[in-house]
Amino acid sequence: xxxxxFFKKVHQVAQLVPYGRVTSYGAIAKYLGAPGSSRxxxxxxxxxxxxxxxxxxxxxxxKGLLTGKHHFDGTNLMQQxxxxxxxxxxxxxxxxxxxxxxxxxxxxxxxL
Numbered sequence: 001x002x003x004x005x006f007f008k009k010v011h012q013v014a015q016l017v018p019y020g021r022v023t024s025y026g027a028i029a030k031y032l033g034a035p036g037s038s039r040x041x042x043x044x045x046x047x048x049x050x051x052x053x054x055x056x057x058x059x060x061x062x063k064g065l066l067t068g069k070h071h072f073d074g075t076n077l078m079q080q081x082x083x084x085x086x087x088x089x090x091x092x093x094x095x096x097x098x099x100x101x102x103x104x105x106x107x108x109x110x111x112l
Contacts, residue, residue, distance in 0.1 A: 006032070010044035011051060013104050017058040020085045021102040022094060024062045031104040038062075046071045057081040064097030 013028050025041040034040070041059070045068055048054040057078045061067045066089065069078040079089045088095040 006034070006037075006040060007044040007047055010041050011048055011054045013108075014045065014048065014054050014056060014059055016104065016108065017055060017102050020087060020100070022058050022060055022064070022082070022087065022097070022100050023102045023104060024060055024064075026062050027101075027103050027105065028059065031108070042068060055081075058102075060094060064094035064101075066092045066094070 009032050010028055013031060014023075017023050025038040025045070026035070028041045029035055029037040045054075045056040045059050048056045049071070056068065057072070059068070066078050066082075069076070069092065072078045072081075074080075079092070082089055082094070087100060094100060
């Protein structure tokens, strides 16, 4: 069973990802001291759709692929949300991923 405390921490980190930037499941997991828990972060993002102010669309895989897009309502909602923030997505891949990448470990410095 998933740890609701871990999910809450994941949601708190996701809420800090700035508009127009993206992070990865793995970066959040590493920041929270659980580097092998990328998949659990993905589950937390999937569970966040009914929680206000959790920008799950800003969390992608380590290569900048929209692997969680099938968990969003509508065919291309994740891509549309990213594009509305000025992020270019081509064939489910964020362009300039390294430039747009927000690393919570570097940006926040301390964990929650």
